[in-house]
Every structure is written in C-alpha cells, then in structure tokens.
Amino acid sequence: MLTSPKPGRALSDAMAETSRLINEAIDDLLPKAEGADAKLSEAMRYGCLGGGKRLRPLLVLQTSAQFGVGQSSAVRAAAAIEFIHCYSLIHDDLPAMDDSDLRRGRPTVHKQFDEATAILAGDALLTIGFEVLAHPATHEDPAIRCQLITALAVGAGALGMVGGQMLDLMGENQKLDAQGITRLQRLKTGELINFSCEAGAILGRASPHQRQALKAYAHDLGLAFQMADDILDATGSEDDTGKSVGQDAAAGKSTFVSILGLDQARGQAAMLAHQAAEHLNIFDERADALRELARYVVERRG
Amino acid sequence: MLTSPKPGRALSDAMAETSRLINEAIDDLLPKAEGADAKLSEAMRYGCLGGGKRLRPLLVLQTSAQFGVGQSSAVRAAAAIEFIHCYSLIHDDLPAMDDSDLRRGRPTVHKQFDEATAILAGDALLTIGFEVLAHPATHEDPAIRCQLITALAVGAGALGMVGGQMLDLMGENQKLDAQGITRLQRLKTGELINFSCEAGAILGRASPHQRQALKAYAHDLGLAFQMADDILDATGSEDDTGKSVGQDAAAGKSTFVSILGLDQARGQAAMLAHQAAEHLNIFDERADALRELARYVVERRG
Numbered sequence: 001m002l003t004s005p006k007p008g009r010a011l012s013d014a015m016a017e018t019s020r021l022i023n024e025a026i027d028d029l030l031p032k033a034e035g036a037d038a039k040l041s042e043a044m045r046y047g048c049l050g051g052g053k054r055l056r057p058l059l060v061l062q063t064s065a066q067f068g069v070g071q072s073s074a075v076r077a078a079a080a081i082e083f084i085h086c087y088s089l090i091h092d093d094l095p096a097m098d099d100s101d102l103r104r105g106r107p108t109v110h111k112q113f114d115e116a117t118a119i120l121a122g123d124a125l126l127t128i129g130f131e132v133l134a135h136p137a138t139h140e141d142p143a144i145r146c147q148l149i150t151a152l153a154v155g156a157g158a159l160g161m162v163g164g165q166m167l168d169l170m171g172e173n174q175k176l177d178a179q180g181i182t183r184l185q186r187l188k189t190g191e192l193i194n195f196s197c198e199a200g201a202i203l204g205r206a207s208p209h210q211r212q213a214l215k216a217y218a219h220d221l222g223l224a225f226q227m228a229d230d231i232l233d234a235t236g237s238e239d240d241t242g243k244s245v246g247q248d249a250a251a252g253k254s255t256f257v258s259i260l261g262l263d264q265a266r267g268q269a270a271m272l273a274h275q276a277a278e279h280l281n282i283f284d285e286r287a288d289a290l291r292e293l294a295r296y297v298v299e300r301r302g
Numbered sequence: 303m304l305t306s307p308k309p310g311r312a313l314s315d316a317m318a319e320t321s322r323l324i325n326e327a328i329d330d331l332l333p334k335a336e337g338a339d340a341k342l343s344e345a346m347r348y349g350c351l352g353g354g355k356r357l358r359p360l361l362v363l364q365t366s367a368q369f370g371v372g373q374s375s376a377v378r379a380a381a382a383i384e385f386i387h388c389y390s391l392i393h394d395d396l397p398a399m400d401d402s403d404l405r406r407g408r409p410t411v412h413k414q415f416d417e418a419t420a421i422l423a424g425d426a427l428l429t430i431g432f433e434v435l436a437h438p439a440t441h442e443d444p445a446i447r448c449q450l451i452t453a454l455a456v457g458a459g460a461l462g463m464v465g466g467q468m469l470d471l472m473g474e475n476q477k478l479d480a481q482g483i484t485r486l487q488r489l490k491t492g493e494l495i496n497f498s499c500e501a502g503a504i505l506g507r508a509s510p511h512q513r514q515a516l517k518a519y520a521h522d523l524g525l526a527f528q529m530a531d532d533i534l535d536a537t538g539s540e541d542d543t544g545k546s547v548g549q550d551a552a553a554g555k556s557t558f559v560s561i562l563g564l565d566q567a568r569g570q571a572a573m574l575a576h577q578a579a580e581h582l583n584i585f586d587e588r589a590d591a592l593r594e595l596a597r598y599v600v601e602r603r604g
Contacts, residue, residue, distance in 0.1 A: 030460075031460050031461060037460070037461075037465050037468055037469060039468065039472070040460055040464070040465060040468040041460060044460065087425075088425075091421055091422075091425060094421065096416070096417035096418045096421060097418050097421065114398070115398035116396075116398045116399050116471050117468070117471075119393055119396065119398060119399065119421065120393075120464050120467055120468050120471075122425075123389075123390075123393060123424075123425075123428065123464050124459050124460035124464045124465075126425065126428055126429065127428065127455050127458050127459040127460070127464065128455065128459055128460065130432040130451055130455050131451075131452060131455030131456060131459060133451075134448045134451040134452045134455065135452065136448075141444075142443075142444035142445040142447070142448045143444040145444070145448050146436045146438075146444045146447050146448060149432055149433075149435075149436040149451060150433060150436045150437065153429050153430065153432050153433030153436065154433060156429050157426050157429040157430055157433060158332075158333050158339070158342055158343060158346065158426035158429070158430065159333060159339075162342070162422050162425050162426040162429065163339050163342060163426075165422055166339055166341065166342040166419070166422050167339060169418050169419075169422075170341070
C-alpha cells in the first residue's frame with residue numbers, strides 16, 4: 001500500500017483539528033440511536049462517522065479562519081455541509097445509482113443496513129443539514145443564516161449537485177467531451193466545494209474582493225480534486241482509496257482520464273492546483289493550510 | 303364510482319383557489335424542463351403537478367388568512383411544504399419502500415421514469431423546499447424565514463416524517479397496538495400537517511393562544527385524515543382513490559382499521575373531526591373553510 005505524501009505542517013494541523021471538531025459536532029447534532037427508531041439514527045451515524053477526508057469541513061473552517069469567525073459557528077456550518085455530502089454518497093451508492101458495495105473501506109449504508117434505510121437516512125441527513133444552518137447557534141444574524149441556506153440549497157439542488165449526479169448517470173450511455181465532463185463535475189462536486197469556501201465568506205461578511213478570490217480558489221481546487229479522483233479510479237487500488245475502483249471504466253463513463261489521457265490529466269490537475277493557490281495571494285499566512293491543500297489534493301493516493 | 307360528498311361552499315372555494323395558486327407557484331418555482339438535464343426537471347414536475355388534494359397548501363393558505371398574511375408569502379410557504387410532501391411520496395413509492403406503481407391515477411415517478419431519476423427528483427424537491435423558504439420573497443424578516451425552516455426541518459426529518467416512514471417499514475414485520483400506530487402516524491403524516499397549520503401562525507406572528515388552537519386543530523385533523531385513509535385503503539377502489547388499495551393488508555401492516563375494526567375507526571375519525579373544528583372556536587368566520595375541511599376529510603371517498 002502506497003502512502004500518500006505527507007501534508008505540510010499547516011495542513012496536517014488543520015486536518016487533525018477538523019477531524020476532531022467535526023466528529024464531535026456530528027455526534028452531538030445527530031439523533032441518538034435508541035428506542036424503536038434506533039435503526040434510522042444508526043444508519044445516519046454510520047454514514048457520517050466512518051472516516052472520510054472531511055475536505056468540505058476543512059474548507060469551511062479554514063476559510064472562516066481568514067475572517068475571525070467564531071469556531072462554534074464555523075463548525076456548525078461545516079457539519080451541515082458534511083451532512084449534505086454524506087447523504088449524497090449514501091444515495092449515489094444505491095443499487096439504482098452507482099451500485100457501490102464499498103465506501104471508506106467499509107460496506108456502504110445499503111449493504112450494512114438495507115436499501116429503504118439508506119434512502120431514508122439520506123433524506124434525514126439532507127433535512128438536518130438545513131435544520132443546523134437555520135438554528136441561532138450557527139450565527140446570531142438570521143439574514144446570514146438565510147444566506148447560508150440559500151447558497152447550500154442552490155449548490156446541492158437540481159441546478160447543482162443533484163443535477164450533476166443526473167448528468168453522471170446519463171453519461172453512462174453517452175460519450176462526453178472535455179467541456180461536458182467539466183460541466184458535470186462542476187455541478188456534481190464543484191458546487192458543494194464552492195459553497196464550503198463561500199460559507200466562510202458569508203459567516204465572516206467577507207468583502208466582494210475576498211469572496212471572488214475564494215470562489216476562484218474553490219473552482220480550481222474542485223476541478224483538480226475531481227481530476228485526481230478520476231486518476232485514482234483509473235490507477236489506484238481499493239486498499240489505498242477505501243472504495244471500489246475501476247468502476248467508471250467498467251460503466252463506460254467518460255472521465256477526465258478517458259478524455260485527456262493519464263499524462264495530460266495529471267498535468268492539468270497540477271496546473272489547476274498551482275493556480276488555486278495563487279488565488280490566495282491576497283490572504284496572509286493564515287491561508288497556508290488552504291495553499292498546502294491545493295497541492296495535497298492532486299498528490300494524495302487515496 | 304362513488305362520488306364524494308360535496309364540500310361546503312367556503313371549503314370548495316378555498317380548494318379551487320388553492321389548486322390554482324399552488325399549481326401556478328410550483329410551475330414558476332421548479333426548474334424548466336430543458337437542455338441536457340431536462341429529465342430531472344421533468345420528473346420533479348411530474349411528481350408535483352399531477353393533481354393531488356393539496357391538503358397541506360390549503361392549510362397554509364387558510365391558516366395564513368386568519369392573520370392577514372400576504373398571499374404571495376403564504377403561497378411560497380405552501381409550495382415549499384408541497385415540495386416536501388411530494389418528495390416523500392416519490393421516495394415512499396420506490397421498490398425498496400412501499401413499491402407502489404400507481405399514484406393519483408398515474409404511474410409513480412419511478413415507473414414513469416426510472417428508479418435513479420425518482421431518487422434524485424425526490425432529493426431535489428426536498429432541497430428546493432428549503433430554498434424557497436429561505437428566499438426574501440417568502441417573508442421580509444429573515445428571523446421568520448429561519449423559524450419556518452427550523453419547524454419544517456424538524457417536522458420532516460428523522461424525528462418527524464422520515465422517522466415515521468422508518469417505523470412504517472419496520473411495522474411490516476411487527477404488530478403495533480393503537481398507541482404504536484398513533485405514534486407512527488403522528489410522525490409520518492401528522493408532523494407535516496402540523497407544520498402546515500403552524501406556517502400560517504409563524505408568518506402571521508400569531509399569539510401563543512392562537513398557535514395553541516391551530517396546533518390542537520392540526521393534531522386532531524391529521525389523525526382523522528389518517529384514519530380515513532386507512533378506511534379507504536380497506537374499503538375503497540383504485541378508481542375512487544387514484545392509488546393502489548389494499549396494500550396495507552397485503553403487506554401485513556397494522557392500520558387503524560386492523561386494530562380498531564372498521565366501525566370503531568369510523569366512529570373515532572368522526573369524533574376527531576368534530577373535535578378539530580371545536581378548537582377553532584376562537585376564530586371568526588374566516589376559519590369556516592378549515593371547519594368544513596375537518597368534516598370533509600373523514601367523509602371523502604378518495
């Protein structure tokens with residue numbers, strides 16, 4: 001098993017802190033698994049607490065840190081996004097969708113429980129994401145909370161993440177070109193990564209200039225991340241990635257690798273990662289973890 | 303085909319107005335079915351625009367009317383709840399859940415499209431429900447919008463509607479008593495009916511006394527409605543109800559009819575409907591449609 005290159009110091013500190021904070025918050029915010037409804041709560045917890053890179057929470061916490069946002073606010077917003085991300089994985093893994101048995105090195109939710117429970121656990125996680133954002137503990141100003149909810153709903157909905165998943169499923173039957181796959185990935189994963197960076201800017205009442213920089217960073221980071229994912233799906237092992245690999249090729253899906261070839265995909269991912277970090281030039285050293293992250297997402301092995 | 307008893311004048315006017323307003327709003331708020339993603343938008347529209355009683359929107363509009371809430375605010379809140387209701391029907395009809403082929407006299411969404419599209423259309427409808435509530439057009443005060451979002455998320459989530467659906471699925475393998483089935487139905491359908499009445503009270507900044515009256519009304523109405531549904535499932539025809547009937551018995555599910563027997567279920571439903579109307583005594587004649595509705599839900603044939 002190859003080990004990923006070690007993240008830089010600022011990033012590895014941020015990753016450890018994110019992991020600790022987000023696991024505590026998820027445990028605290030999700031319903032306890034007890035009583036007659038225990039199965040649903042168990043499935044929600046199983047789908048959210050089995051590891052994962054916590055990329056989106058990291059982005060929320062690190063972008064929030066640029067503006068001195070209180071930690072408890074940032075952590076709640078981060079947990080809300082992670083709930084949405086985890087619901088999307090649970091539903092995407094279903095037999096009617098990507099039909100995946102393995103996720104983060106463990107059986108997927110519908111394999112561990114059953115299909116009905118997986119559908120409902122996803123629905124409940126999607127719902128609680130908005131509940132968490134709407135709560136006064138997330139920000140004292142309800143106008144800010146509504147901005148977060150609007151941005152998340154737009155990014156996660158029919159014209160965002162869900163629309164991207166729809167395009168992805170339809171892509172199994174049609175070849176996409178580089179433009180088509182870029183659009184698909186911008187919707188499927190890019191919109192939620194964008195929102196993860198935007199959340200810090202909303203919570204911190206960032207200036208338009210700062211917002212624009214974070215938006216450009218998120219755009220390039222998201223695309224680099226997805227290219228790296230496609231490269232890992234084509235070249236990695238289940239041991240490294242903790243999920244089923246080679247599925248895109250098996251399903252006849254267009255990916256950045258199938259369209260650009262492995263070398264060009266690697267080159268473009270590296271270029272985008274470099275460009276992402278450049279967008280952060282207006283921020284000081286508090287943005288170092290975000291800079292290191294851009295490099296890390298294209299160098300990781302899993 | 304039996305025809306249902308004619309609703310009273312106030313109710314029939316309210317039903318016609320609700321139907322017109324809500325269909326317009328849904329058509330306006332949902333993404334247009336065009337371009338590469340047309341299939342998703344088509345499925346969302348199919349799942350929301352094929353008729354339906356529009357009970358929840360009626361409740362939002364009529365409770366809002368008690369407090370002089372602006373029509374455009376009330377209609378947006380009503381559409382948001384209907385999106386959540388329709389998503390829940392689409393997911394509940396899936397093969398892994400209730401496995402229903404027929405809904406409102408037409409093929410269910412997964413029969414008309416496919417399972418993956420039905421899952422995603424449901425997800426997107428759930429998401430847009432919150433997007434609509436968070437928008438400034440729903441209420442000028444963001445604190446009110448956050449209250450609506452919180453109440454909807456709690457009512458629709460793991461400790462509300464989704465939790466009720468989970469209990470319902472588990473109920474296929476275990477006999478429930480009257481208390482168990484009442485709890486199940488309070489969660490599965492009652493919470494969203496409660497919120498439909500609460501929405502008018504939130505939008506209209508109702509007094510605690512008024513809120514309490516509407517809450518009591520919603521509670522009794524919801525239970526009466528569900529008893530009537532069970533009675534229809536046991537005695538109605540597909541022609542009357544527009545959906546598959548006799549499924550509860552076939553699945554070995556406990557229902558109010560299986561526990562109480564048909565006569566007692568009818569008696570209790572009538573008693574609850576009467577009681578529901580009594581709770582509205584503090585309101586003037588503008589609440590007549592709500593009063594007539596309580597009687598109508600237990601007398602309808604479909």
